[in-house]
Amino acid sequence: MSAKPQPESKPEKSKTPRPKDVQHGVWNAQTVAEIKLKAETGKHRIRGCGSTRYFPTLDDLTILPGQLTRMPIDTYREDCKTQTVLGARYAKKPLVVETPILISGMSYGALSKEAKTALAKGTQYVGTSINNGEGGLLPDERDNSYKQVVQICPSRIGFSLRSIEAADALEIIVGIGAKPGLAGHLMGSKITEEIGKFRQLPPGMDLHSHPRHGDIFGADDLVLKIKELRDLTDYQIPIFLKMAAGRVREDVKIAAKAGVDGVVIDGAEGGTGASPVMATTHLGIPTLAAVVQAVRGLEEMGVKQEVSLIVSGGIKDGADVAKALAMGADAVAIGTGAMVAMGCVVCLRCHTGECAFGIGTQNPKQRAKLDIEKAAQRVGNYIKAMTVEATLLAKAAGKTKLANLEREDLRALTMEASAVTGIPMIGSNYTFGEMFGFC
Amino acid sequence: MVSLDVAEMNVREVNTRLKELMKAGEEVEIVNPHSMHNLATGIKGSGRIVVRGSTGFYTGGFLQGPTLVVEGNTGLYTGDNMGGGEIIVERNTGMNLAPSQVGGTVVVKGNTGSRAAFGMKGGNLIVCGEVGMRSGQMTLGGRMIFLGKVGADIGESMYNGVIHVRDPEVENRLGGNVTLQPISSQEEQEVAALFEKYGIDQDAGKLQSIVPKVYGRHDYVMFKPTHLSGRA
Numbered sequence: 067m068s069a070k071p072q073p074e075s076k077p078e079k080s081k082t083p084r085p086k087d088v089q090h091g092v093w094n095a096q097t098v099a100e101i102k103l104k105a106e107t108g109k110h111r112i113r114g115c116g117s118t119r120y121f122p123t124l125d126d127l128t129i130l131p132g133q134l135t136r137m138p139i140d141t142y143r144e145d146c147k148t149q150t151v152l153g154a155r156y157a158k159k160p161l162v163v164e165t166p167i168l169i170s171g172m173s174y175g176a177l178s179k180e181a182k183t184a185l186a187k188g189t190q191y192v193g194t195s196i197n198n199g200e201g202g203l204l205p206d207e208r209d210n211s212y213k214q215v216v217q218i219c220p221s222r223i224g225f226s227l228r229s230i231e232a233a234d235a236l237e238i239i240v241g242i243g244a245k246p247g248l249a250g251h252l253m254g255s256k257i258t259e260e261i262g263k264f265r266q267l268p269p270g271m272d273l274h275s276h277p278r279h280g281d282i283f284g285a286d287d288l289v290l291k292i293k294e295l296r297d298l299t300d301y302q303i304p305i306f307l308k309m310a311a312g313r314v315r316e317d318v319k320i321a322a323k324a325g326v327d328g329v330v331i332d333g334a335e336g337g338t339g340a341s342p343v344m345a346t347t348h349l350g351i352p353t354l355a356a357v358v359q360a361v362r363g364l365e366e367m368g369v370k371q372e373v374s375l376i377v378s379g380g381i382k383d384g385a386d387v388a389k390a391l392a393m394g395a396d397a398v399a400i401g402t403g404a405m406v407a408m409g410c411v412v413c414l415r416c417h418t419g420e421c422a423f424g425i426g427t428q429n430p431k432q433r434a435k436l437d438i439e440k441a442a443q444r445v446g447n448y449i450k451a452m453t454v455e456a457t458l459l460a461k462a463a464g465k466t467k468l469a470n471l472e473r474e475d476l477r478a479l480t481m482e483a484s485a486v487t488g489i490p491m492i493g494s495n496y497t498f499g500e501m502f503g504f505c
Numbered sequence: 506m507v508s509l510d511v512a513e514m515n516v517r518e519v520n521t522r523l524k525e526l527m528k529a530g531e532e533v534e535i536v537n538p539h540s541m542h543n544l545a546t547g548i549k550g551s552g553r554i555v556v557r558g559s560t561g562f563y564t565g566g567f568l569q570g571p572t573l574v575v576e577g578n579t580g581l582y583t584g585d586n587m588g589g590g591e592i593i594v595e596r597n598t599g600m601n602l603a604p605s606q607v608g609g610t611v612v613v614k615g616n617t618g619s620r621a622a623f624g625m626k627g628g629n630l631i632v633c634g635e636v637g638m639r640s641g642q643m644t645l646g647g648r649m650i651f652l653g654k655v656g657a658d659i660g661e662s663m664y665n666g667v668i669h670v671r672d673p674e675v676e677n678r679l680g681g682n683v684t685l686q687p688i689s690s691q692e693e694q695e696v697a698a699l700f701e702k703y704g705i706d707q708d709a710g711k712l713q714s715i716v717p718k719v720y721g722r723h724d725y726v727m728f729k730p731t732h733l734s735g736r737a
Contacts, residue, residue, distance in 0.1 A: 220624075221624060221643070222586065222604075222605035222624055222626070223626075223645065225586070225605065226586065226588050226607050227547065227567050227569055227586070227588050230567075254722060265645075266626060266645040266646050266664070266665055267645065267664055267665070268664060268665065268717075268719045271664065271719060271722060271723075272722040272723065273664075274662070274723065274725075275643075276624070276642070276643055279604075280582075280585070280601055280604030280605055280620065280623030280624050281563070281566075281582040281585040281586070281601060281604040281605065281623075283581070283600075283601065287562065287581070287582070290542050290543060290562050290563055291563070293516070293542075293543055294543045294546045294547075294563050294566055294567075294585075297516070297517055297520055297543060297546055297547060298546065298547040298567055
């Protein structure tokens with residue numbers, strides 16, 4: 067008899083941990099979740115705040131300090147002027163603000179009355195301007211603002227001759243960085259009886275504004291529209307034009323030729339109350355690239371010294387301000403940063419109308435949580451601190467005026483930033499591609 | 506009546522003069538307008554302006570009180586952002602008539618182009634002839650009366666307001682998010698009063714009303730596969 071075959075003994079289990087496959091590629095958990103949602107609903111996704119993706123930023127630049135080539139200015143005992151004059155090209159009364167940091171357009175509707183009032187009061191602390199955004203000018207905002215910019219939106223909701231008469235400056239809006247080419251979305255959850263009455267909208271019904279002005283169907287018409295607005299305002303106040311950053315170099319030329327006093331360029335980092343995720347993620351170029359393109363366009367037109375350049379989109383601290391000014395901007399505008407100063411945590415849920423901090427909501431219980439005076443003080447503090455940060459850097463670079471910062475004061479920390487901006491890499495006077503003011 | 510020959514004047518000079526005259530409630534005749542753009546924009550007051558000829562773009566924009574009569578044609582964007590008063594055009598207008606009108610009354614005796622009353626907020630707009638496509642789009646308030654043939658997608662995405670129409674084919678030209686219904690007796694009376702005021706010989710009872718469908722959100726058709734609709 068042959069011997070019974072013996073079962074093979076199991077190999078001893080390895081004690082070495084097995085590698086765990088984590089999908090970092092295209093089929094990651096986020097991709098899978100997005101597909102499942104679309105498969106279920108057949109719809110694209112709407113979300114608040116703006117993009118969550120990586121963009122090259124102003125942090126990729128550094129400022130060259132003055133040493134022996136330039137003498138630094140004393141941080142604590144010597145002044146660096148921050149007063150900024152915007153829109154003096156044709157306006158008899160340009161917008162004069164005490165800091166080059168403005169508050170950008172955010173609507174009453176997307177934001178609560180308390181948040182708009184706090185932002186307006188915040189402008190009083192530091193002597194800057196607030197912009198009403200789409201949907202009408204809230205009386206509490208106008209009554210409390212230091213300087214009031216009034217937006218002329220395509221929808222013209224809440225807009226009339228009276229809005230113009232209340233303005234220290236006008237801003238014709240063509241697009242915003244968060245959703246360029248698209249118009250305002252205000253979800254029904256925020257359209258209460260009060261907001262509905264203010265905007266002439268049925269309560270609870272989503273608003274999808276249209277992206278083109280009913281009375282500006284092209285750049286040629288814009289020339290006449292601006293003349294009309296000049297006539298209405300007797301050439302007193304500035305007229306700005308806000309655009310999302312796309313073909314910036316060409317767009318600013320058209321705006322300048324149409325006769326604006328200033329252009330506002332909103333980079334792709336810009337925020338909004340609600341937007342299709344596709345738009346925030348895949349439309350437009352970031353602020354870093356947009357500033358350079360705007361400056362190039364205005365310089366090629368020979369109007370850089372006439373037309374004010376205001377940039378927005380992801381501006382968060384004094385370094386961003388200083389660098390934007392060094393690149394050629396005359397001022398910056400902030401939105402998300404000012405909301406964070408009031409308590410926002412950028413939870414990306416503005417579109418739901420539920421905001422635990424009483425900012426992006428119309429829910430009375432949530433609105434009651436926002437202490438207007440405290441929030442206003444925090445907004446003022448934030449802008450003051452940013453302004454001081456910018457002057458600190460400017461003084462270190464040997465400037466007694468913020469406006470004296472220049473592109474020669476900058477170097478790029480990354481090859482990407484150098485290629486995007488035309489600013490030389492650190493430790494060199496060389497760049498990639500098109501130079502930006504260096505030769 | 507004050508007569509202004511504007512042939513040698515620029516529009517700023519004309520409008521400055523009109524502002525003074527309308528403030529005083531005068532009646533003014535403008536001759537040789539030569540299709541001037543931006544004529545009579547931002548004028549307040551209570552007077553009357555009669556233009557003997559045709560005007561260009563933005564005629565009567567932001568008007569707030571006076572009556573403006575144009576005996577010829579007007580260009581694009583006539584009555585833009587108008588807040589009050591009257592604009593009466595004896596012949597035709599260009600497209601985008603009275604965009605974002607807030608108040609007052611516009612009467613066009615002839616035809617107009619596409620997108621009449623784009624984003625209307627209030628007031629009355631009467632077109633005795635034809636109107637082009639997408640008229641009354643995104644209306645938030647006010648009343649439109651279109652007595653001739655209407656173009657495609659009329660009333661698209663209205664939120665408020667009403668469009669009265671006589672075109673028997675209108676059902677095939679409705680935009681999204683609106684519905685057609687018989688004119689109510691109160692509306693009929695109000696429209697008849699407007700007809701009488703502006704000398705329009707029409708029967709208000711023969712009109713139908715386009716009103717918004719108001720519910721949770723507008724429906725948009727963003728994908729239109731032709732193989733399902735059978736359309737090329």
